[in-house]
Amino acid sequence: MNILNILQEIEKVDGEVYERLSPRRKAMNEFFGFGKKVAIASLPFALGSMFKKAYSQSSADIEGVLQFALTLEYLEAEFYTRAVGTSGLIPAGAATGAITTIRDHENQHVAFLKTTIQSLGKTPVSKPTFDFSAGNGSMAGPFADVFRNYDTFLAVAQTFEDTGVRAYKGQAPALLGTGGVLTAALNIHSVEARHASHIRQMRKARGANVKPWITGKETGIGAAVQASYDGEELETQAGIKITNINGQNISVAAATESFDEPLTKAQILAIVDPFIV
Amino acid sequence: MANLTKTDEQGLLKDQKDFLSATLHRRSFLQYAGAGAAGIALVAAGCKKDRMIEGVYLGSGDIGILNYAYALEQLEAAFYLQVATSFYSGATDAEKLLLSDIRDHEVAHREFFKNALGTMAIPALEVDFSTINFGSRDSVLATAKAFEDLGVSAYNGAGALIKDAGYLTLAGKIVSVEARHAALIRDLISNGSFANSEVIDSNGLDKSRLPMEVLGIAGTYIKTKINASDLPTS
Numbered sequence: 001m002n003i004l005n006i007l008q009e010i011e012k013v014d015g016e017v018y019e020r021l022s023p024r025r026k027a028m029n030e031f032f033g034f035g036k037k038v039a040i041a042s043l044p045f046a047l048g049s050m051f052k053k054a055y056s057q058s059s060a061d062i063e064g065v066l067q068f069a070l071t072l073e074y075l076e077a078e079f080y081t082r083a084v085g086t087s088g089l090i091p092a093g094a095a096t097g098a099i100t101t102i103r104d105h106e107n108q109h110v111a112f113l114k115t116t117i118q119s120l121g122k123t124p125v126s127k128p129t130f131d132f133s134a135g136n137g138s139m140a141g142p143f144a145d146v147f148r149n150y151d152t153f154l155a156v157a158q159t160f161e162d163t164g165v166r167a168y169k170g171q172a173p174a175l176l177g178t179g180g181v182l183t184a185a186l187n188i189h190s191v192e193a194r195h196a197s198h199i200r201q202m203r204k205a206r207g208a209n210v211k212p213w214i215t216g217k218e219t220g221i222g223a224a225v226q227a228s229y230d231g232e233e234l235e236t237q238a239g240i241k242i243t244n245i246n247g248q249n250i251s252v253a254a255a256t257e258s259f260d261e262p263l264t265k266a267q268i269l270a271i272v273d274p275f276i277v
Numbered sequence: 278m279a280n281l282t283k284t285d286e287q288g289l290l291k292d293q294k295d296f297l298s299a300t301l302h303r304r305s306f307l308q309y310a311g312a313g314a315a316g317i318a319l320v321a322a323g324c325k326k327d328r329m330i331e332g333v334y335l336g337s338g339d340i341g342i343l344n345y346a347y348a349l350e351q352l353e354a355a356f357y358l359q360v361a362t363s364f365y366s367g368a369t370d371a372e373k374l375l376l377s378d379i380r381d382h383e384v385a386h387r388e389f390f391k392n393a394l395g396t397m398a399i400p401a402l403e404v405d406f407s408t409i410n411f412g413s414r415d416s417v418l419a420t421a422k423a424f425e426d427l428g429v430s431a432y433n434g435a436g437a438l439i440k441d442a443g444y445l446t447l448a449g450k451i452v453s454v455e456a457r458h459a460a461l462i463r464d465l466i467s468n469g470s471f472a473n474s475e476v477i478d479s480n481g482l483d484k485s486r487l488p489m490e491v492l493g494i495a496g497t498y499i500k501t502k503i504n505a506s507d508l509p510t511s
Contacts, residue, residue, distance in 0.1 A: 094468055094469055102472075105477065105481040106481070107481075108480055112481060112482070165453045169450065172436065173442035173445055176442050176445055178437075179511075180437070183433065183434070183436060186432075186436045186483075186485065187433050187482035188481065188483075189449065189453060190429050190452055190453060190483040191472055191483045193454075193456035193457050193460070194456050194457070194472040194477075195472065197456070197458075197459075198460050198469075211375070212460065213378070213454060213457045237389055237447065238393055242385050248384050249381075250384065250385050250388075251381070254378065254385060255385060258386060258389075258451075259450040260450050260453040262449065
């Protein structure tokens with residue numbers, strides 16, 4: 001998304017957005033003049049501060065979603081940053097290139113969310129201490145060799161990406177009516193899905209029985225991450241059975257692959273709990 | 278959500294495009310006429326241009342957005358059905374399996390929208406794939422990439438236009454699958470391009486596009502005229 005367009009987009013939903021943001025249209029025009037000159041990095045700040053003034057009633061809800069998202073992005077960003085920084089873990093070449101790309105996106109998401117939260121006048125939650133073994137601080141959980149064993153690393157990466165997709169999807173309804181904030185969240189959501197697809201193909205190339213999409217509630221990893229996949233086996237959407245729909249040859253596997261499922265905040269927090277000290 | 282569970286009746290009928298178009302012409306006319314003098318002037322202008330009220334009418338509000346998604350899924354499904362009918366030369370077994378999976382997903386999406394919309398569903402659209410060389414890997418994958426990236430940006434852009442939380446969640450359930458497709462197709466073309474700077478900006482955000490832009494791009498491949506004039510723009 002071009003973030004420069006967010007206000008114009010909001011204007012289409014809420015014709016009075018400028019009046020909400022400032023009683024003087026001229027001031028808004030000045031803002032646009034300013035916005036086009038500043039670096040894209042400072043736009044989340046401008047965006048958030050304007051929302052703070054304009055939609056103060058819902059800003060607490062918006063903040064809640066953004067803080068939750070930030071916690072998950074901290075998890076992913078530190079995970080990939082440590083992995084790329086661990087010599088000998090990721091093979092040189094395409095693999096390192098891909099993981100570096102993903103690391104950069106996660107760090108960009110952290111920065112974007114922090115700045116947006118700050119511009120709401122709120123303090124971003126601080127980064128937790130992580131235990132990527134999923135050992136709740138013991139560093140001896142089921143993935144104890146996560147930074148020594150490349151396959152373990154990829155398995156945890158897959159879980160994080162697929163879980164991230166479900167987390168953003170679950171929060172979308174809470175952002176209904178927020179215009180640009182919802183769009184930004186959706187624009188992160190699809191990036192996480194692109195990451196998931198690629199990580200799954202990396203695992204496939206290493207012999208794992210996975211596809212870029214999620215089949216049934218199969219983890220391709222094991223029981224330790226089952227909660228991240230439970231519910232993905234859904235064959236019915238909005239009361240409509242997808243398997244063999246209208247006489248089409250749609251298998252159960254294809255029906256479940258065709259739709260990714262959301263998780264609630266509580267479900268996500270339970271999933272990531274072992275990774276947070 | 279009531280509309281979503283209605284059984285599909287009209288959608289099962291074939292060859293009713295002319296009937297529907299005629300009905301929809303009148304509906305559009307009445308909507309514009311109802312807007313008063315300014316509206317009538319608009320209709321007059323629109324009739325001359327033959328654009329404002331011609332074509333398959335998507336509808337307004339959330340129904341309009343769902344029909345818009347249905348149109349895009351029809352396009353994608355038709356494309357992959359043709360791809361999988363006769364794979365491009367040199368297609369590996371792995372590629373055939375992946376492309377067949379994607380075909381099934383897109384058909385599932387298409388049929389889902391058809392049933393969800395029931396009597397509100399637009400008819401089957403006629404596609405135009407004359408610019409695609411289905412025997413060529415490069416041509417097929419380049420088109421697939423364009424369709425998948427377009428689909429992701431379309432759903433991303435449509436999210437904020439949706440009023441109903443249930444529909445928003447449904448769009449979310451589909452867009453991440455489209456993003457998985459997009460990444461895979463991109464990797465088939467060039468490994469590692471799953472989320473490169475063509476589609477992801479410096480904030481780590483994917484693209485979003487509004488319906489008019491999406492339909493402008495997709496129009497190359499859709500022969501049937503589409504009337505999106507009442508879709509929400511915000």
